[in-house]
Structure formats: structure tokens, C-alpha cells
Amino acid sequence: MTRRLALLAAFAAFAAAAAGPVLAADRxxxxxxxNYIAPETVKRFEAACKCEVVQTYYSDNEELLAKLAAxxxxxxxxxxxxxxxxALVKGRQLQPLDKAKIPNLRNVDPAYLDTPWDPGxxxxxxxxxxxxxxxxNDQKMKELGLPTDTWAVIFDPKFLARVKGRVTVLDSSAELxxxxxxxxxxxxxDVDEKHWREAADLIKMAKPYWAAFNASSYIKELxxxxxxxxxxxxxxxFQANLDAQAAGRKFRILQGVPKxxxxxxxxxxxxxxxxxxxxxxxxFINFMLDGRNSAELTNLxxxxxxxxDAARHIKPELKALxxxxxxxxxxxxxxxxxxxxxxxRRLRNRLWTEIRASR
Amino acid sequence: xxxxRVALWAAALxxxxxxxxxxxxxxxxxxxxxxxxxxxxxxxxxxxxxxANDDEMIRAAVNSLAIAxxxxxxxxxxxxxxxxxxxxxxxxxxxxxxxxxxxxxxxLMGVALLIFFxxxxxxxxxxxxxxxxxxxxxxxxxxxxxxxxxGMDESLVEAARDCGxxxxxxxxxVTLPLIMPGVIAGALMAFTLSIDDFxxxxxxxxxxxxxxxxQIYSMIKIxxxxxxxxxxxxxxxLTLVLxxxxxxxxxxxxxxxxxxx
Amino acid sequence: MATGEARRGERRGRWLVxxxxxxxxxVFFAIPTLIMVLASFxxxxxxxxxxxxxxxxxxxxxxxxxxxxxxxxxxYLEVFAKSVVYALVTTVxxxxxxxxxxxxxxxxxxxxxDLLLLLxxxxxxxxxxxxxxxxxxxxxxNAALAKxxxxxxxxxxxxPVPLLFSSFAVLVCLVYVHLPFMVLxxxxxxxxxxxxxxxxxxxxxxxxxxxxxxxxxxxxxxxxYAGGALVFIPALGIFAIPDILGGPNDSLIGxxxxxxxxxTRDWPFGSALSIVLTFAALALxxxxxxxxxxxxxxxxxx
Numbered sequence: 075m076t077r078r079l080a081l082l083a084a085f086a087a088f089a090a091a092a093a094g095p096v097l098a099a100d101r102x103x104x105x106x107x108x109n110y111i112a113p114e115t116v117k118r119f120e121a122a123c124k125c126e127v128v129q130t131y132y133s134d135n136e137e138l139l140a141k142l143a144a145x146x147x148x149x150x151x152x153x154x155x156x157x158x159x160x161a162l163v164k165g166r167q168l169q170p171l172d173k174a175k176i177p178n179l180r181n182v183d184p185a186y187l188d189t190p191w192d193p194g195x196x197x198x199x200x201x202x203x204x205x206x207x208x209x210x211n212d213q214k215m216k217e218l219g220l221p222t223d224t225w226a227v228i229f230d231p232k233f234l235a236r237v238k239g240r241v242t243v244l245d246s247s248a249e250l251x252x253x254x255x256x257x258x259x260x261x262x263x264d265v266d267e268k269h270w271r272e273a274a275d276l277i278k279m280a281k282p283y284w285a286a287f288n289a290s291s292y293i294k295e296l297x298x299x300x301x302x303x304x305x306x307x308x309x310x311x312f313q314a315n316l317d318a319q320a321a322g323r324k325f326r327i328l329q330g331v332p333k334x335x336x337x338x339x340x341x342x343x344x345x346x347x348x349x350x351x352x353x354x355x356x357x358f359i360n361f362m363l364d365g366r367n368s369a370e371l372t373n374l375x376x377x378x379x380x381x382x383d384a385a386r387h388i389k390p391e392l393k394a395l396x397x398x399x400x401x402x403x404x405x406x407x408x409x410x411x412x413x414x415x416x417x418x419r420r421l422r423n424r425l426w427t428e429i430r431a432s433r
Numbered sequence: 434x435x436x437x438r439v440a441l442w443a444a445a446l447x448x449x450x451x452x453x454x455x456x457x458x459x460x461x462x463x464x465x466x467x468x469x470x471x472x473x474x475x476x477x478x479x480x481x482x483x484x485a486n487d488d489e490m491i492r493a494a495v496n497s498l499a500i501a502x503x504x505x506x507x508x509x510x511x512x513x514x515x516x517x518x519x520x521x522x523x524x525x526x527x528x529x530x531x532x533x534x535x536x537x538x539x540x541l542m543g544v545a546l547l548i549f550f551x552x553x554x555x556x557x558x559x560x561x562x563x564x565x566x567x568x569x570x571x572x573x574x575x576x577x578x579x580x581x582x583x584g585m586d587e588s589l590v591e592a593a594r595d596c597g598x599x600x601x602x603x604x605x606x607v608t609l610p611l612i613m614p615g616v617i618a619g620a621l622m623a624f625t626l627s628i629d630d631f632x633x634x635x636x637x638x639x640x641x642x643x644x645x646x647x648q649i650y651s652m653i654k655i656x657x658x659x660x661x662x663x664x665x666x667x668x669x670x671l672t673l674v675l676x677x678x679x680x681x682x683x684x685x686x687x688x689x690x691x692x693x694x
Numbered sequence: 695m696a697t698g699e700a701r702r703g704e705r706r707g708r709w710l711v712x713x714x715x716x717x718x719x720x721v722f723f724a725i726p727t728l729i730m731v732l733a734s735f736x737x738x739x740x741x742x743x744x745x746x747x748x749x750x751x752x753x754x755x756x757x758x759x760x761x762x763x764x765x766x767x768x769x770y771l772e773v774f775a776k777s778v779v780y781a782l783v784t785t786v787x788x789x790x791x792x793x794x795x796x797x798x799x800x801x802x803x804x805x806x807x808d809l810l811l812l813l814x815x816x817x818x819x820x821x822x823x824x825x826x827x828x829x830x831x832x833x834x835x836n837a838a839l840a841k842x843x844x845x846x847x848x849x850x851x852x853x854p855v856p857l858l859f860s861s862f863a864v865l866v867c868l869v870y871v872h873l874p875f876m877v878l879x880x881x882x883x884x885x886x887x888x889x890x891x892x893x894x895x896x897x898x899x900x901x902x903x904x905x906x907x908x909x910x911x912x913x914x915x916x917x918x919y920a921g922g923a924l925v926f927i928p929a930l931g932i933f934a935i936p937d938i939l940g941g942p943n944d945s946l947i948g949x950x951x952x953x954x955x956x957x958t959r960d961w962p963f964g965s966a967l968s969i970v971l972t973f974a975a976l977a978l979x980x981x982x983x984x985x986x987x988x989x990x991x992x993x994x995x996x
Contacts, residue, residue: 103640108651128641129489131651136956141636143743143959144544145551148640165741239856245937247957284942286859290653291830291938294471300835300858313656321467321474375655416738416960423958424767430945431772437902441801444794449813451791452873455828456817462828470827471834511715518712522704527712529976530719535924536975537727538931538951541968544961545726552729568722571715573875573924580920581882600707614885618878621811622924625818625874631934649821657823665820672819676812 100125102354105132105149107341110202110377111362112370119361125354142167142346150349151358155339159198160191160413162344168197169347175356178363181383185405186340191413198342199359202371203378205397205408206249206337208330209293209311214240214302222330225257228305229276234283242295243305245287247426248411249337250277253305256334262409265418274425278432287430296327307339308397312376331396335407338400340380372398463662470657480659484667487660490648494664497628497645498672500559504566505624511567512574512623513616517608519575520582531576534569542569543636550637557639565637566627573626574619581615628668734760734965742959760962764970770950774974777947780861781929784868788876788925789918791869796880796917797910800887811881815874822871826938829867833857833939860941867935872928876921883917884910919983926982927975947971 100123104111108131116127130149132138135158143165154162162168173179179187179199186200210222218236220227227233228241243250252262254273264270285301286292295301297314304311308329315327343362345355361367365383372379372388378398379385385393396404414422466475484490515531518524534542546565547557555561589611593603609616631646638647645668649661735756737745749755764770799810817825832839835856844854857863887910895905911918933948951971954964 101641105640107654108648109655130638130640130643131647132635133651133654134956136959137635139742139959140544140955141547143739143741144547144636146547146557146636146640147551148557161741165739165743242859247953281942285856286940287942288859288938291827294469294656295830295834295858297469298471298834298836310655317468317656321472413741416740419958420960420963423953423960426953427769427773427945427950430943430949431769431776433943437906441794441798445798448791448795448873451870452814452817455825455832455870456820458828458831459817459820459824462824462831470824471831472836511718514711515715518708518715522708522712524708524712524716527716527719530716530724532923532927532976532979533727533972534719534723536927536931536972536979538948538968538971540952540955541730541965542723542726544955545730546722548729549722549726564722568719571719575715576920576924577879577882580879580916581886583883583916585886600703611886615879615882618811618882621815622875622878625815628819629822631822645821646823649823653823657827661821661824665824669816669819673812673816680808 100351100354102127102351102358103148103150103349104129104153104358105138105151106153107131108133109375110153110341110371112374115362115367115370118367119358122361123354123357127358147346147348148350149346150351150355152344152346153201153341154344155341156189156410157191157413159342159344163192163197164413167347168344169349169352170196171199171345171359172356175353176360176363178360178383181363181365181368181381183380183382186380189340189410192342198344199363200380201341201343201362202368203338203340203380205308205331205378205400206244206253206306206339207308207311207397208332209296209304209306209314209327210330211296211299211302211325212328213325220303222328223333225253225332225334227303228284229254229257229280231279231283234280237303238283239285240300240302241284241304242286242288242292242301243284244292245289247422250287250305251422251425252337252409252411253332256332256336259334262335262337263412265414267421270421270425274429277429281429281432297321297323299323299325309375309377312395312397329395329397331404333407335409338378338408338410340410459662460666463659463666465659465662468656468658470659470662480663483660484663489643490645490660490664493643493645493648494668496559496643498668500563500566500644501624501628503563504570504627505620507563508567508570508623509574509616509620512571512619513578513612515571515575516578516582516615516619517604517612520579531572533572535572535576539569539630539632540636543633546633547636557637558642559639561637561639562634562642562644565633566630569633570623570626573622574616577619577622578612578615581612581618585611624672628672730961730965731969734962734969736962738960738962744961760960760966763963764966770967773945773950774947774971777930778974778978780865780868780946781926783865784872784929785876785922785926787865787869788872789922792873792876792880792921796877796884799877799881800884807885811878814877818874822934823938825870826867826935829863829870830858830939833863833866856941858939861944863939863941864936864944867939868929868932871932871935872925875924875928879920879924880914880917883914883920887913922982923979927979930975931971 293310297317343359368381369384369387466477593607739745840857931948933952936944954960
């Protein structure tokens with residue numbers, strides 16, 4: 075009998091422990107990418123607002139969208155990427171920002187404000203950016219004599235033949251088609267069906283040379299030296315180099331910004347329409363728009379920064395990277411992806427399925 | 434007999450090796466002095482130290498364990514009942530409802546359950562996740578229990594009834610001990626499924642709910658650091674200890690093997 | 695016992711025992727699923743999710759567009775067929791690996807059985823992702839295995855093959871992830887086999903293989919089918935493994951369905967695909983069980 079009681083008591087204690095943290099008076103629910111805010115920043119904000127920041131994570135904009143579309147609530151601040159903001163705005167999932175509460179918005183580079191999908195920044199405040207570019211093993215690329223500043227190196231069989239089985243591309247139809255469009259000389263946001271099919275054919279021709287469509291484990295393969303060339307995100311490629319150096323590798327992982335242009339992804343802070351604490355949410359957004367706090371993320375992961383006030387807090391070697399503060403010539407060729415209509419998305423998925431099933 | 438025995442041992446050892454080589458890598462790499470789970474760089478205890486200070490990860494692990502315990506308990510009870518019912522009676526709808534959750538893609542079920550919970554105005558949190566897990570674990574338990582019951586000697590139960598036992602007593606004293614290995618096998622499967630589930634958990638978790646898979650999968654695009662190896666190693670050890678302790682506390686209940694009647 | 699009483703007892707038993715799981719599954723499985731079955735007849739929302747069921751002018755938004763798309767395109771059938779092949783190979787491989795393991799555990803001395811069984815399932819309480827990453831390390835081009843295999847191939851003059859980012863990697867990982875779900879049901883069945891039958895057969899002159907094939911295996915068939923179902927059916931819908939270590943051609947039906955709910959935001963089409971997958975999986979499993987029942991019937995007669 076006592077044995078059973080002991081078991082029950084242990085179970086109850088366990089369940090109580092799992093029931094949740096000690097109730098904090100004020101909580102801000104932040105739904106963000108993992109490792110997309112420095113721990114010191116969170117602590118400083120918690121001290122400043124005398125509240126607790128409860129973080130949960132997603133790893134894909136579409137996951138965020140699907141969850142909210144099905145009706146999930148309870149989140150205060152979200153950090154979606156450009157075109158996802160558009161979907162959220164049009165889907166009436168957000169509440170407007172009270173500009174009076176976020177005076178630091180003036181710190182943001184005007185080039186990233188007032189986008190077509192959020193004129194006047196009614197709903198969103200830019201947070202951080204990344205570009206989708208090439209990442210490469212500098213030793214191998216030099217050995218093989220391959221260019222690193224053009225999309226041709228992942229699409230043209232002439233170059234691919236030298237690096238067959240050592241290239242990965244992102245497992246994202248949106249990103250890969252955008253890269254193909256740029257290579258073919260079109261806008262990344264082209265919606266002409268003929269151009270879509272042209273891009274699909276280009277991809278099918280290049281596919282046999284690629285090792286994988288991968289958005290999740292390609293970076294470590296690049297760092298270890300199994301993969302020599304990737305189509306990937308600038309933050310990840312920056313991290314890969316840090317890891318490679320830390321592991322004492324003889325090569326460096328460098329970022330290659332293609333001359334034809336690339337996709338720019340600007341992540342913005344938004345407030346969910348049924349946020350439990352919009353006051354804390356505004357406080358948080360204003361806090362993150364302060365240059366010093368914004369800079370901490372860039373210093374941590376090498377992310378692009380749309381905040382002009384952050385420049386003086388960012389480490390010099392990072393400031394020099396074209397992916398962090400894109401110089402005018404590069405910025406001119408970067409494009410943010412637009413939303414597609416359901417019919418266009420269906421076409422894209424149809425072509426993508428054909429591509430993935432082709433041999 | 435000898436040759437058969439040796440072949441059996443050899444084949445089983447190959448299977449155990451297949452199971453444990455990756456696990457050995459997981460444990461060894463928890464001491465790896467590199468952010469990536471890709472190659473061995475050097476030995477360090479840093480990741481365990483980091484884990485000790487990582488409140489989020491620890492809370493996630495505790496949540497996962499709690500949900501898995503509750504979900505496997507409830508689904509084992511319900512699944513055993515379902516398995517027995519399917520074996521003894523002619524159930525028309527139950528078999529479909531038992532098999533279908535195993536076949537249905539997780540993402541469909543996750544979205545469906547989220548929509549359903551929102552319709553019911555149920556607050557999302559640990560409870561909603563547990564309810565979802567139970568739904569897909571019942572089937573696994575039911576199928577194993579039914580397979581165990583197949584070909585079971587009914588005469589024992591009849592004999593018990595003839596001796597005056599009520600159906601409940603006959604079940605408790607005769608059937609249940611005989612099917613216990615199947616029940617335990619089902620419970621172990623349910624626990625495993627629950628503790629590692631990502632997709633359904635992602636959709637049914639609340640705004641402040643973290644489980645270990647949610648935490649870990651969110652790292653997938655950056656780096657799944659050896660801290661994950663560390664927490665997994667500790668979780669495995671903890672679960673093993675829990676089970677051994679539970680078995681000691683109630684030996685008769687948890688014996689997975691029975692006398693052959 | 696009077697038959698009336700027996701029938702009432704039977705009905706009572708059926709509701710007492712079968713009722714609770716039935717109720718739970720109806721509420722937390724059947725109803726949510728029916729919501730999504732209905733969704734397959736609706737239109738996708740412009741910005742994700744579903745369009746309103748009752749549109750602004752009061753009409754019900756129901757159509758069969760998604761279902762029509764399923765049949766108008768052969769490529770979906772192709773992807774599905776490939777997934778069936780992968781799932782079948784996985785199931786057979788799991789059976790071959792799991793059977794000796796389950797048999798060994800079932801035949802071990804009583805006091806070791808629990809431990810051996812726990813040892814089988816223990817690795818699966820670590821996280822799925824890092825187990826897959828462990829396989830990436832094992833199959834990596836610079837690891838021992840790849841070097842050995844490609845070295846052997848080089849001797850015969852064959853080009854080196856990548857072990858990672860290939861169908862081989864996907865299959866190995868699929869087998870790995872599903873193995874305990876074959877071992878446990880098999881064990882639960884094998885454990886109750888009566889040694890006396892085998893001893894009697896041996897006395898009558900049967901060798902080890904005959905004892906296995908004519909006594910043990912037929913008796914273990916329910917376990918084989920249970921394990922087969924618990925491997926084949928989930929394996930059919932898997933997407934994470936091809937995503938992480940699959941090659942460019944390893945896109946399975948699970949990946950396709952996931953894309954519909956995420957990238958393409960076409961929930962109706964995703965629902966339609968899922969329903970087809972579910973029915974096909976259940977039908978194939980049912981077919982296998984039916985064949986097995988007929989086969990074992992013949993064996994019993996032989």
C-alpha cells in the first residue's frame with residue numbers, strides 16, 4: 075500500500091513540476107525563430123519591463139501561418155518574413171501598431187520602411203534581414219576554378235560537372251525559382267507562366283548534379299567539408315565559417331553574392347490581433363528598435379541589420395560584410411519576394427512536384 | 434540445436450548493433466567540443482554545463498516526460514480495452530477508428546485537432562497536447578493487444594466463469610495477466626511515440642508550451658547543438674531509472690513475461 | 695445460462711469494454727478528421743487556411759476541385775507508388791532484422807527478458823533528429839563506412855556512390871526508426887509460444903529450419919501482421935527523413951502532403967491527398983491480412 079502511495083505521490087509531484095513555471099505577474103509571449111534574439115537582450119528587456127518573456131519557436135514562416143490560420147491564440151509578438159507579413163495583414167491576423175509607443179521606429183533605414191504590403195508601417199517594424207546567396211568552400215572553389223559571384227555555378231552544367239554531388243540547394247520552391255529567375259534575367263517576382271516553365275526546365279537540367287534539396291542539414295555538411303557549394307541563407311553561411319574556423323579547418327566558408335541579384339528577406343515584428351498584452355508588445359518592439367539592442371543580434375549571428383542606429387554598436391568585421399549592410403550596388407539588385415495568389419501557388423507546387431519526381 | 438542457437442544469437446547481435454551504433458554516437462557526441470553534430474573535435478563537458486543553466490530546455494524536457502507519462506498511461510488503458518473489445522466482440526466502427534489514426538498524415542491530424550480545439554474554445558497548453566497524443570497512441574496499443582489475444586485459449590476464461598467469477602474478475606485475474614506482455618509492449622510504444630512527437634504537438638501546443646521536440650526541431654535550420662545530445666542522454670537515463678524503480682515497486686504488475694499455461 | 699441473458703451480457707460487455715475507447719476516438723479523432731474531410735470540398739483561403747464555409751451571399755462553398763486535380767495528373771500517382779515501394783522495403787527489412795531479436799528475447803531466461811526488451815526501446819527515447827544526424831555521421835563521405843564501400847567498389851572499377859543524400863540513406867533510416875514497432879508486437883506474440891510443441895517436433899525428427907518454418911512462423915503470424923501494419927502504415931506517410939538526408943529524387947507522398955499545408959497553403963488539396971493516402975494504407979494493410987489469413991488457413995490444412 076505504501077509503495078503505491080509513494081508512486082502516486084512521486085507522480086503528482088512530477089505533474090505539478092511540469093504544470094508550468096511560477097506564475098509571473100506580467101508575461102510577454104514571443105513567437106520567434108530559434109536563436110534569433112540574443113539571451114542578453116532578453117534579460118535586459120525583462121529587467122527593463124519587470125516582466126517575463128516566454129519564448130516559443132517556429133522554424134518556417136508557413137508553419138507560423140498554418141498555425142494562426144487554424145485559429146491559435148495567445149501570442150503577443152511574432153517575427154514573420156516580408157511576404158508572410160502581407161499574408162497576415164490581408165488575413166486580418168494583426169493589430170495596428172500605435173506609433174506613439176514606438177518612437178524608435180525612426181532609427182530604421184527608410185529603404186526598408188513603407189513597403190508595398192505595409193504602407194506606412196501600420197502593422198510591422200523591421201527587425202533583421204538575411205539574403206539567400208551562395209555559400210562555398212573557398213579552397214575547393216579555387217582548386218576547381220569555379221566562379222563564386224554568379225548563379226551559373228549552380229545552374230550551368232558546364233560548371234556543375236566539376237562539382238557534381240557536392241552541391242545542395244534550398245528545399246524551397248519559392249527560393250529556388252527566385253534564384254532561377256534571377257539567373258535567367260527575370261525579376262524574382264515574375265508571374266509569367268512561360269517563365270515559370272522555363273525556370274522549371276532549367277532546374278530539371280541542373281538537378282542531376284545536385285546532392286540534395288536541403289534546408290535543414292546542409293550547413294553542417296558545408297562546414298565539415300562534405301559539401302562544397304550551397305544555395306543558402308547568409309546568416310547560416312556566416313555561422314558556418316565561424317564553426318569551420320573553430321574546428322580548425324584549413325578552408326574558409328565564404329558568402330558569394332551573385333551579380334544577377336538575390337532574394338532579400340526582411341523579418342519584422344508584428345503584434346497578433348488577439349495578443350494578451352499589447353502594451354508589453356509595444357514596449358518590446360520599441361526596445362528592439364533601439365540601436366544597441368538591435369546590434370546584439372547581428373553581432374551574434376551575422377544577420378543583416380535595417381537599423382541605422384545599430385551601426386555604431388556592430389563589430390567592424392561584421393559591418394564590412396555585404397550581407398549585413400548591403401552597399402548600394404548590391405542593394406539595388408536585391409528583391410523581396412511577393413505573395414502569390416492561390417492559383418499561382420498551385421502552379422508553383424505543380425511544377426515543383428514534377429521537378430522532384432523527375433529523374 | 435546448437436547451430437540454430439548460434440545463428441539466432443548472431444542475427445540478434447547484428448540487430449542490437451544496428452540499434453546501438455547510432456545511439457553510441459549520440460551519447461559520445463554529447464561530449465563533442467563543436468557546435469555541430471557533424472564530426473568529432475574534442476572532449477568537453479560544456480554542453481552539460483550549458484544544459485544545467487538552460488531553463489527552457491529543462492522545462493521542455495520535463496513537459497515532454499509528463500505528457501508522455503500521462504498519454505501512455507491513458508492510451509494503454511483505452512487501447513487495451515479497445516484490443517480486448519475488438520477480439521471478443523464484433524465491433525463495427527472501432528477497428529476503423531483504431532487503425533485510421535496510424536495511417537492519417539500527422540500534419541492533417543495536427544491541423545484538424547487545432548481547428549477542433551479552437552472551435553471548442555479549449556485553451557491550448559499541455560492538456561491539449563496530451564489529449565492529441567492519446568488519440569494517436571490508442572491504435573498502437575490496441576493492435577498489439579489484439580495480436581497477443583489472437584489464438585489465446587478461451588477455455589481458461591470459461592473455466593474461471595464456471596467457477597463463479599464475474600466477467601470483471603475473470604478479466605482481471607485470468608485475461609489481463611495473460612495479455613500483460615502485449616499491454617506493456619503497447620505502453621512502451623505509446624511512450625516512445627509521445628515523447629518524440631513533433632508535428633501534432635506543434636499545432637496543438639499553446640503559446641507558452643514547450644516540449645523537447647518543439648524546442649529541438651526549431652533549431653533544425655541553425656544548428657542542433659550537442660546540448661540536444663546531452664538532454665537526450667540524460668532523458669534516456671532518467672526514463673530507464675524511472676522504469677526500473679516502477680518495476681521494483683510493483684513487480685507483479687509489470688512483469689512482461691508469464692508462465693506458459 | 696439463458697440466451698437472452700447471454701446476449702444482454704454480451705451487449706453490456708461490448709459497451710463497457712469497447713465504449714470508452716470508442717467515445718474517446720470519436721471525439722478526439724473522428725470529429726476533427728471529419729472537419730478536414732469537409733475541408734477537402736472547400737476552397738483554400740486567399741491568405742492561408744480555408745475560405746469561409748458560407749460566402750458573403752449566403753451560398754455554401756463546396757466543390758470537388760481538389761479531388762478533380764488528384765485524378766488529372768499522373769505525377770501524384772508516381773510519387774505515391776514510390777512511397778509504397780519504400781514502405782514495403784522498410785517493412786520487409788524490419789521483419790528480417792526484428793524477428794531474430796524478438797525470438798532471442800522471447801527465449802531468454804525470465805529475469806533477463808524485461809531488460810533486453812527495454813534495451814531495444816531505449817535508443818528511441820532520445821530525440822529523433824539527433825538519431826538521424828547520427829546516421830548522417832555514419833554515412834558521411836569521409837566516414838569509415840563510405841570509405842570501405844567505395845574502396846571495394848573502386849577495386850571492381852565502379853564509380854564511388856554517395857551513401858548520404860541518397861535513397862539508401864533514406865531506407866536505412868526508415869528501417870532504423872521503425873524497428874522497435876516490429877520488435878515489440880513480434881515479441882508479444884512469440885513470448886507465448888509453447889516450447890513443448892517445438893520439443894515434440896524435435897523428438898519427431900524435425901531440424902531447426904523445419905521447426906521454425908512449420909511451427910514457429912505460422913504461430914507468429916498475428917505478431918508479424920501487427921508489426922507489419924505498425925511499420926508499413928506510418929512509413930507510408932513519413933516526410934522528415936527524406937527532408938534531412940534524402941537525395942534530390944527522394945520526395946515521398948508525405949513530403950507532398952506537408953507542402954500542401956505549408957508552402958502551397960492548399961489545405962483542401964492536402965486533405966484530399968491525405969484521405970487517399972489513409973484509405974490506400976488501410977486497404978493495403980487489410981489486403982495483406984486477408985492474404986495472410988487465407989495462406990495460414992492453407993498451411994493449417996497442409
